[in-house]
Amino acid sequence: MKNKSKKSGWKQFKRNIPLHLMLLPAVILVLVFAYIPMYGLVIAFQNFNAAKGIFGGQKWIGLGNFTYIFTLPSIWRVFGNTLIIAVLKIIFGTLAAITTALLLNECSSKGVKKSVQTMIYFPHFISWIILAGVFTDILSPTDGVVNSFLGLFGVKPIYFLGDNKYFRGTLVVTDIWKSFGYNSIVYLATITGIDPSLYEAASIDGAGRWKQVWHITLPGMSTIIILLTILSMGNILNAGFDQVFNLYSAAVYDTGDIIDTLVYRLGLQGAKFGPSTAVGLLKSIISLVLISSAYLIAWKKFDYTVF
Amino acid sequence: MKKLLAILLAAVLVLSLAACSGSGESTADEGTKEAEAQEAEAEAEEGGETEPAGGNYQTAIDLYQNGVKEYKYKAGEFKKYDEPITLTVNNTHDLDSDTFEAMRAAGEPVENGRWIQYFRDDMNIEWVFGWCESNSADYNQKLTLSMSEGALADVFYVSDQNMIRQLAEAGAILPLTELWQDNVNETLGRIMEEEGTAIYGTGIVDGEFYALPVKMPSTNTYNHCWIRRDWLEKVGMDVPSTMDEVKEVAKAFKELADGNIGLCFSKDFMSEMEGVFWAFGGQQNSRRNQWNKQEDGTIAYAEIQDNMKGGFEWLRDMYAEGLIPQESISMGTYDALANYVATEKCGLFYGPHWYGFQLQNFGFKTQNYGMGSEGEADWIEIPLPKGTVDTVIIPGNNTNDGWYCINANCEHPEAVIQTLNAYVEKLFGENNDFANFFACDLNSGEWNASPIHVLSATVDLDPYWILSKATNKETQEVDESKLYEPGTSYWNYIKAGLSAYQYMFGPIDSCFCYVDETYPQNILWNEYLFIPTQTYTDRWGSLVEILDNYEIKIVTGELDLDEGFAEMVQKFNEAGGAVISEEYNEIYADFTK
DSSP states (O other): OHHHHHHHHHHHHHHTHHHHHHHHHHHHHHIIIIIGGGGGGGGGGEEOOGGGOTTSOOEEOTTHHHHHHHTSTTHHHHHHHHHHHHHHHHHHHHHHHHHHHHHHHHOOOHHHHHHHHHHHHGGGGSOHHHHHHHHHHHTOTTTOHHHHHHHHTTOOOOOTTTOHHHHHHHHHHHHHHHHHHHHHHHHHHHHHTSOHHHHHHHHHTTOOHHHHIIIIIHHHHHHHHHHHHHHGGGGTTOOOHHHHHHHOOGGGHHHHOOHHHHHHIIIIISOOHHHHHHHHHHHHHHHHHHHHHHHHHHHHHHOOOOO | OHHHHHHHHHHHHHHHHHHHHHHHHHTHHHHHHHHHHHHHHHHHHHTTSSOOSOOOHHHHHHHHHHOOOSOSBOTTOOOOOSSOEEEEEEEOOOTTSHHHHHHHHTTOOGGGSHHHHHHHHHHOEEEEEEEEOSSHHHHHHHHHHHHHHTOOOSEEEEOOHHHHHHHHHTTOBOOOHHHHHHHOBHHHHHHHTTTOGGGGGGGEETTEEOOEEEEOOGGGGOOEEEEEHHHHHHHTOOOOOBHHHHHHHHHHHHHHSTTOOSSOOOTTHHHHOTHHHHTTTOOOOTTSOOEEEOTTSOEEEGGGSGGGHHHHHHHHHHHHTTOSOGGGGGSOHHHHIIIIITTTOOOEEEEOTTHHHHHHHTTOOOOGGGOSOTTSOOEEEEOOOBSSOSSOOEEEOOOEEEEEEEBTTOSOHHHHHHHHHHHHHHHHSTTOOHHHHTOOSSOTTGGGGSSSOOOOTTTTHHHHHHHHHTEETTTTEEOGGGOOTTHHHHHHHHHTTOHHHHHHHOSSSSHHHHHHHHTTTTEEEOSOOSOOOHHHHHHHHHHHHHHHHHHHHHHHTSSOHHHHHHHHHHHHIIIIIHHHHHHHHHHHHHHHO
């Protein structure tokens, strides 16, 4: 029995050699750009002096860089901000994408549906560098559109990008605006895959649009909703460097400074390669644990596997 | 099968990470041994020619305290090689800039410009540009990469003192104490030591002079107050001389038109508008590295002293009264200038003298000497208004814009210093050719097209003095017969419409009118000019962030001035500021005893 499966495996491999060869460039790229650079992780344990070179006689300091990180005055604030911003983005981002998918699904006019889809899909492709300029103008307390509008109702100008009370909310809302169209695609595809006969049966039984959504569409989407939410756990320490870096300032460090921006300031501006590699490694380990746990849950509870 | 593959993949991922950290630990001892062996080998091979960090401490102190005692090359002298030699350089040039492109199109590419030709013809040195990068952050990244690859040019620019330490400790750069004293000529020595020999301290690591300061005029540390004279006339007010008057002017300017603001402000206010703090006795400089001598003889960091509070209070009131726009607290300086000054929404700002170039770039023309047209913006620079002090004290560094380090593998290290000898002779020597080498029609900064440079402390004051003496201040008439270089060149720039030269160095209403009144008698020199300690390197970034965070909250009124300031100082000291202060005081005492 064993021999047979071994043989069939080898046969299958031989039969698929052309496919494996096609895969080879990608494997090489991953090795060269993802696995080999992992050697650089040794910097996390060194008092790294760039002038000695990565293979030079660097001084080993054990966990010194990790100790250094945890004695930084801002480290806990930064971890807290990262978690809060990432979780808010995951929760509200998912809700926005699901709602959009449901609304698009209910839209009867194909033309309107396609137009809306294209419009909400578009911001995904604009870089945060450009968007930061746009949002800075739109949200300006002096002559921004948003504050001008609020002013009509007697609301005093709010500095969304410079006030700690509003900064996180601004990050979440602008991030959702940029990505909800793109994120809704998977949900829309799931809805399309739901058996239409279920709707017909419900309709015959007298269920209205809302009841159909509640009892057929949402349960039909539940697996993918839970699955995507769990898989997003791997991103729990990624609160969006591009966005935060381009929108934040010292005035909102309390609520907006995240791990990645701290690493940037440490590593690239401060040339502290040891501590910044240590932060990166720590982040990778936490993400690996979270994504592995999430994968395990997805596998056991929802029978979802990658392979 | 699928599950098995999934488990295997996960295992590989986990193991590879574990292996990384595991191999790190297991090879740690091997790495150290290897490093020690390499270092011992290098030392044996070099035979003391390339000393690692830790040279003759007393020699370095002597250089710091007394400068060069005997010159082997007199003024006007520099070495000419019998055979051609080549030197390579990494620096912060933008080789593709519009200016260099224009020069290229005119038949004088920077790679073979007048400076390169001069060094070739008069010294037999062929200078070759290696990689160059004008953006300082990008430059530092490239430099770090080149450092780790061992691919540095013969001489390279360094802007971060911590890098000098790293390079010295790795034996990647040459010690210069002797090399400098053996090769520097009198003109170069005079320029380097023009504002005191303490400048050598900036390049000393563990008792050895490792990095040549790129000497620049210390007048660069001035901050200036710029105002629109035409708006003053419109609102019927005089040039403000006190900070209360500045506030009144700001109010009047804001009310001139819808959308106007009172004062141009940015998140970089601590390094771009220190004049506000100086008006109330604050003594911080633009680089935020000012350490001042206290009554007990120790030195203390300027930004956390109580005399800074007056400036904060003034800014806080300006913000509260709506004279500083809210969004400017997160804007960079150049964005703020472009948003408010260029669009003529603002008639008042603080900044260093080279903001004159910004005004010129925004299209503003000088209205003096009958130039410009009626109704156009008329920017002038005014003496710094006073708050609570009788005399505005200007905290300043014995300025250098970074350092030049010489690669340990450079075959002709002395040629670098010799090139600087030749450079200063061309600009400041008895037989100089300032008119052609400081600036030219297509490049107003031709002096900076040389592979390496240093400038005299009075390079900006000299033309001002010459122009000033030739000008009738009442009639604004300039008697050209009384002009000579470099005044002639500067006057020609002004006549040619380069308004920046009037804003900065002109004989009336310019930045250097104020500099002339106050330099050097009103300067408070920075007392700490040495390489930062390890604690500084580890902690300073976080400490500045603490300051930034508190300071902006004080300005916006989120924190009470006294309580917030006290809390800021406490946090600063707890997070490492107190340790740095102790270390700096020890070093300072060592070098000044």
